Amino acid sequence: MSDITTKDLITMFVGIAAAIEAEKGRLSELDGVIGDADHGVTMSIGFSAVNEALSRLDQGSADPATVLSTSAKAFLNAVGATSGPLYATAFIRAAAAIKGRPVLDRDAVVDMVSAMVKGIRDRGKADRGDKTMIDAWLPAAEAAEAARIAGRDLSECLDAALFAAQAGAEATKSMVASKGRASRLGERAIGHIDPGAASAVVILGAIERTLGHRS
Amino acid sequence: MKTKKLINDPKYVIEEMLEGIMAAHPDHLRQLPRNPRVVVARHGPRRDKVGLVIGGGSGHEPTFVGFVGKGLADAAAIGNVFASPPPDPIHECAKAVDGGAGVLFMYGNYAGDIMNFDMAAELAAMDNIEVRTVLTTDDVASAPRDRRGDRRGVAGNFFIFKAAGGACDKMWAIDECERAARKANDQTYTMGVALTPCSLPQTLKPNFDIGPDEMEIGLGIHGEPGVAREPLKSADAVTDEILDRILAEMPASRGDKVAILVNSLGSTSLMELYVMNRRVRQRLDANGIGVHKTWVGHYCTSLEMAGASISLMLLDEELISLLDHPCDCAMFRVP
Numbered sequence: 001m002s003d004i005t006t007k008d009l010i011t012m013f014v015g016i017a018a019a020i021e022a023e024k025g026r027l028s029e030l031d032g033v034i035g036d037a038d039h040g041v042t043m044s045i046g047f048s049a050v051n052e053a054l055s056r057l058d059q060g061s062a063d064p065a066t067v068l069s070t071s072a073k074a075f076l077n078a079v080g081a082t083s084g085p086l087y088a089t090a091f092i093r094a095a096a097a098i099k100g101r102p103v104l105d106r107d108a109v110v111d112m113v114s115a116m117v118k119g120i121r122d123r124g125k126a127d128r129g130d131k132t133m134i135d136a137w138l139p140a141a142e143a144a145e146a147a148r149i150a151g152r153d154l155s156e157c158l159d160a161a162l163f164a165a166q167a168g169a170e171a172t173k174s175m176v177a178s179k180g181r182a183s184r185l186g187e188r189a190i191g192h193i194d195p196g197a198a199s200a201v202v203i204l205g206a207i208e209r210t211l212g213h214r215s
Numbered sequence: 216m217k218t219k220k221l222i223n224d225p226k227y228v229i230e231e232m233l234e235g236i237m238a239a240h241p242d243h244l245r246q247l248p249r250n251p252r253v254v255v256a257r258h259g260p261r262r263d264k265v266g267l268v269i270g271g272g273s274g275h276e277p278t279f280v281g282f283v284g285k286g287l288a289d290a291a292a293i294g295n296v297f298a299s300p301p302p303d304p305i306h307e308c309a310k311a312v313d314g315g316a317g318v319l320f321m322y323g324n325y326a327g328d329i330m331n332f333d334m335a336a337e338l339a340a341m342d343n344i345e346v347r348t349v350l351t352t353d354d355v356a357s358a359p360r361d362r363r364g365d366r367r368g369v370a371g372n373f374f375i376f377k378a379a380g381g382a383c384d385k386m387w388a389i390d391e392c393e394r395a396a397r398k399a400n401d402q403t404y405t406m407g408v409a410l411t412p413c414s415l416p417q418t419l420k421p422n423f424d425i426g427p428d429e430m431e432i433g434l435g436i437h438g439e440p441g442v443a444r445e446p447l448k449s450a451d452a453v454t455d456e457i458l459d460r461i462l463a464e465m466p467a468s469r470g471d472k473v474a475i476l477v478n479s480l481g482s483t484s485l486m487e488l489y490v491m492n493r494r495v496r497q498r499l500d501a502n503g504i505g506v507h508k509t510w511v512g513h514y515c516t517s518l519e520m521a522g523a524s525i526s527l528m529l530l531d532e533e534l535i536s537l538l539d540h541p542c543d544c545a546m547f548r549v550p
Contacts, residue, residue: 025418028415028418028420028422029420032420032422032423032438033423034439035437035439036297036422036435036437036438036439037415037418037420037422037423037438037439038295038296038297038298038415038437040418041295041296041415041417041418042295042298045295076301076302076303077301077303078301079295079298079301080294080295080298080299080300080301080302080327080331081272081294081295081298081299081327081331082299082326082327082330083327084298084299084301084327084330084331085301085302085327085330085331085334086330123330124326124330179326180326181325181326181435181437181439183365184357184358184365184367184435184439184442185442186442188442
């Protein structure tokens with residue numbers, strides 16, 4: 001399978017924005033149950049801003065790291081909230097992990113996902129079981145790493161990541177939240193999926209579709 | 216069923232609101248041309264004065280932007296509805312109000328706000344601006360007393376920002392401004408009740424479900440669910456429930472004084488707020504607690520939510536002088 005180019009990464013972000021747009025009602029509803037009902041709206045505003053910034057990039061001269069750092073800034077400035085700092089840090093760390101590379105191979109993409117997750121953990125200080133987006137992202141990064149070690153190709157690594165994220169998000173239903181707005185609800189949060197974990201699945205689904213199944 | 220609002224395209228609702236605010240209050244406020252989410256007091260910031268920067272999500276008006284003005288906040292960073300502003304406008308606020316004596320960041324205790332304001336403080340530090348942070352944690356329902364630091368900042372913000380603003384305007388040093396702000400926070404107690412939900416401009420959907428005979432006690436001001444759901448009771452019974460909780464915690468003795476804030480969350484009427492205040496007064500009188508000042512109205516709303524919150528600030532001489540200190544803000548004045 002050919003390496004990932006700047007153009008492919010931009011296509012990935014277009015795909016993420018479209019997927020978020022399609023799911024934003026559902027995400028806001030999930031957030032209404034245990035939060036303040038703005039998660040879908042926030043993610044939609046953020047990724048629209050990313051697409052707008054990327055459309056103004058000179059694709060010929062920008063490298064993949066520039067796509068990611070541009071996305072980080074655009075997302076953060078459009079949104080703030082909790083998602084802003086977390087995803088901005090994720091994209092900045094991803095950019096640092098692949099800095100200088102003109103194209104990305106399987107290893108670079110897996111490194112990118114691992115760096116994103118470390119960034120989210122460092123910034124948000126959440127861990128597995130806290131009922132946050134980390135409960136989807138961390139298993140995803142671990143599954144991608146495991147698939148890489150087992151010699152799988154990019155498409156299979158991303159499939160594994162998505163599958164693990166879906167299971168992780170589903171598992172948040174039985175958790176009590178220890179971060180964010182839901183952390184003040186105690187047991188009332190149980191039975192409800194975390195919206196940040198749900199949107200992580202949407203994002204990974206778009207990544208898997210756009211980067212894993214290019215012709 | 217969609218809710219009804221008087222807005223245009225929801226995508227631009229914050230920008231349009233700010234345009235309207237600037238047009239209405241040109242003598243009080245200015246907006247940074249390169250960043251419209253930065254609103255600065257025309258009068259207030261000056262050399263050697265600690266700059267007070269407040270901020271948070273929109274949807275709580277008059278909190279935050281309405282409290283920008285001489286004697287209170289020097290600047291506000293404006294976020295999207297119910298969302299913290301990003302680091303950039305907060306950093307710009309710090310630069311705009313820096314008088315060489317340091318800057319105080321004050322905002323509600325929420326994960327998003329903490330991350331964004333902390334990132335802005337890091338940026339300000341790179342500009343050699345000393346930033347201190349005081350979070351508001353007045354909502355007694357959101358965590359027990361021994362975990363006060365986990366509590367949300369809600370309508371009591373009004374008292375806490377006012378006290379801090381007074382300290383800064385009196386040209387106190389940053390250590391003293393921070394101390395006074397922390398004391399004001401420690402001595403403010405709030406609890407609220409929601410009757411019907413609010414809806415985001417972008418969705419026009421009620422953001423939680425509640426039955427026709429129910430109320431949500433211990434709500435959050437972002438439409439997030441409270442901590443318990445009960446059958447709706449009379450104003451006196453609801454006020455008693457709130458005050459029982461507050462008075463159980465507030466270490467007031469007979470002869471002490473408080474300030475009262477009875478705050479509408481948006482659609483609850485003055486008529487109802489004053490009915491509640493009657494009961495607040497009765498309970499305080501019965502406990503021999505005096506009232507220095509009472510404020511009733513819209514101070515910290517949650518879009519169109521129906522409901523109210525009651526805040527008491529336990530006063531001493533210093534806090535009385537800070538609350539009495541004159542201020543002239545876009546949406547609030549103490550002559």
